[in-house]
Amino acid sequence: MSSTKRNTQIDLTQGVIWKQLLKFAVPLFLASLIQQLYSTVDLLCAGNFIGKQATAAVGASSLVITCLVNFFTGVIAAVYPLAWFSTSVCLLVYWKKVNKNSVSGA
Numbered sequence: 001m002s003s004t005k006r007n008t009q010i011d012l013t014q015g016v017i018w019k020q021l022l023k024f025a026v027p028l029f030l031a032s033l034i035q036q037l038y039s040t041v042d043l044l045c046a047g048n049f050i051g052k053q054a055t056a057a058v059g060a061s062s063l064v065i066t067c068l069v070n071f072f073t074g075v076i077a078a079v080y081p082l083a084w085f086s087t088s089v090c091l092l093v094y095w096k097k098v099n100k101n102s103v104s105g106a
Contacts, residue, residue, distance in 0.1 A: 035069055
């Protein structure tokens with residue numbers, strides 16, 4: 001069984017601009033669409049089964065929920081690479097301390 005490593009990094013500064021923009025924007029669009037569909041179904045269920053006041057409450061809070069979801073999506077997208085890098089550095093320092101003799105030139 002051969003081990004092939006897939007390159008998952010995309011360089012958005014190289015290549016045709018509209019293709020790179022689509023690679024970046026389509027996942028964001030799909031996530032927003034799914035969130036909007038969830039809010040719509042929530043609103044329909046509240047309107048059909050609970051009543052007018054519940055429908056008004058769901059409609060009023062859907063914008064707040066959407067903003068919170070988008071905020072935390074952005075925070076996770078910003079923090080994840082930093083957390084991965086800092087964890088890797090900490091593990092390397094620890095590994096070097098434990099294996100002083102086996103690591104050379106690091």
